[in-house]
Amino acid sequence: MKKYNRLLAFSVILYVILAVLAGGIFLKAERTNDKEYKVEINRIRKSLSEEKNLDKLDLREYRYIKKVVYLEPDASEQRYEDFFQEKGRNQIEIMPAYKDGKAHGFLRFEYVSSKDDSMKGFLLMESALGILFISSLGVLLYLKYKLIAPFYRMSELPGELAKGHLKTEIKEEKSRFFGRFIWGISQLQDTLDVTRKRELDLMKQKKQLLLSLSHDIKTPLSTISLYAKALEKDVYHREEEKKHAAHQIGEKTLEIEKYVEEIMKASKDDVLDIPINMGEFYLADLVVKISATYREKCALRMVDFEIGPYENLLLRGDMDRLWEILENLFENAFKYGDGRRIKVEFYEEDYCQLIRVFNTGEPVSDNDFNHIFESFFRGTNSSGKQGNGLGLYICREIMHKMDGEIFAQKEEEGMSFVLVLR
Template identity: 30%
Template sequence: MAKQGERLTKRLAGAALASALAIVIAAALGIAVVANGGEDALRSQVVELNDARQEIAETAPDDGESLRAADQALASAQDALRDAAESRNDAASGAVTLTALVSIAAITFMAVYLHRAVARPFTRLEGFAEEVAAGNLDAPLAYERSNPFGKFTWAFDHLRKELDRARKDEERAREDHKAALASLSHDLRTPLASLRAYAEALDMGLVNSEEERAEYERAIIRKCDEASSLVEDLFQHALSDMDRIAVACEPVQAAPIVRRCASDSSGLAQISCLRVDDACVEADEARLAQAIDNLIGNAIKYARGSAIDIQATAENGLYTIAVRDYGPGMPPEDVPFATERFYRGANASDKPGSGLGLYISSYLAERMGGRLHLVNAHPGLKATIELPLLP
């Protein structure tokens, strides 16, 4: 089946030929009408002269001189009529020929222009669409700004670039997903191997004192915590990768959630609730607790041994939950990117994890109509979740 561009070219050629033929016919008819107008005047003159001669012949048949003059005038008029007819035919033929040539030239020019300006770009667009449908997003679509289709073809090429960018982003995300899984798997093997070594040492009776046994037991607890944290990261990564974190918001009292999160982590660090205002917010209770736990866990991980202060204030239409540690803080160049998925700053190279905790907290805060922002508090880092207050 012929392509649409080829069909359009054939239609333009047919329209051009039909237009040329119509112009030639119209020109010929116009010339014929004008020429016939001049010949009609000569015919009338011939008829009048013929009538005058007959009248002379009837009234003065013996007047030879008048008859000869009338015959000469009649012959001259007839010659003029014949010359006019011949001139008309020659002029009409020349005019029609000239008109035909000019018309053909003009229509040919118009057809070529329409082919280049309309048919050819249309054919390119058709081929481009087929390439895109086949998955080829690397071939650019050439266009000219002076062409009537220039802006249209530019829009198609811009679409190709956006599709190509989206595909590459998807490929990068897939590679990041694989890298994160590989990193989590590697990180998980380390505490598991340590757990096995400590457990085997205890089982084989290699511990010589109660103090050493207690140290082994504390090490096992630490490694269990590390493994548990990595498993949670793996679970959250799977959810975030598929965008399947369900958030069901409803009016909830925020203060009990904040206090419970602080209490649950109190055995891991010195946590103080400096101020917790009672207020109602539109949120998912479990997801809000998850976001706060991530912030507390992040503070414990990167500010080990530091005190952690928590404040929850209801002011200016916002419920602000702030988690601050007194550790080394975050390098300033890392702060703008810390909530991106898989991002790990310069101070995270020696810490287990996959760079998902702050991303998950930020994502959940946004799903609940709020936001998360980070700022270095000098000393330490302050992570704040802001949620709209309900009236």
């Protein structure tokens, strides 16, 4: 804000300096041009002294001289009086006329001074500068109070949310420019608050589950340990007792496996606790978002990016969750593709809208291809790359929740993933 105030002060100072400089230059030029009418008078006197008739004088050739009157030496007294006292709307200069090097009457020159035009031009210039300055200052002040100041007041909100201060009050701004921004920040605050509460609940449930399972697992483990030691020390002599001990070990092992499955199921349920808001959206809105987000990214990475033709159909689903899936597919294309080409195509089949995302690169192996949608699975091509093996698994589960489908295709030049929207 301080820098912006300095910009305002600099604008005022710059205008004052420019106005003074322009005025000085203009007035200096005016003083120079003020004597131009005398140059024209001298030219006329010279031409008349060369026996040029006054009647043949063409005043259209002169800018400042408007009229020339000659007074003969033998003119009457009344004529003399009228000659010297007559006044018009123009300025007058009377000079002696010469003929053959001798004074021979007088010449009266009526002229317009360049001062009048110069002053009008000066005032016009200063007025134009003033209007321009006031307009610029008005725009700068408008930006300050309608954009800069409200944004400055809101600049601390993201930092407060990042620190976990989710109860920070978000004041509504009168400026219409920040309506959607304020709404988005408020939505983000609510989402973070809900996520935090959900995370705390999940942590509590996990601790309770671990405590419960650790207690439940301890009993079968203790039984297995006792039977294993008895068999190791050859406590049982009869074959039936040994078989009974082995059977009990197997039973308790299955019991522990059941508890492990419960833990895995609880972990998957946590991952898949994704709310879906079913609604309707136009395909063009999704395409515009894809283009705006990834066209520039691909250009920066020198990747050939192409979006195929499509019909702007009305689709059913959760556009935000669909966008998450596309983000995952694009990031996988950047991560595992060869960086040559990414193409998005649209086509219809059996009353369904299909979206195909293709990227060039080496396809996955047949073994990996059969497991790419499984949870926590990472292919052989993921070595040295960040990830947790949940991306495509979550994509499939989201598509299923939207009554859709996702499947992969191996191609000669790379891999493609097809989303099916019903």
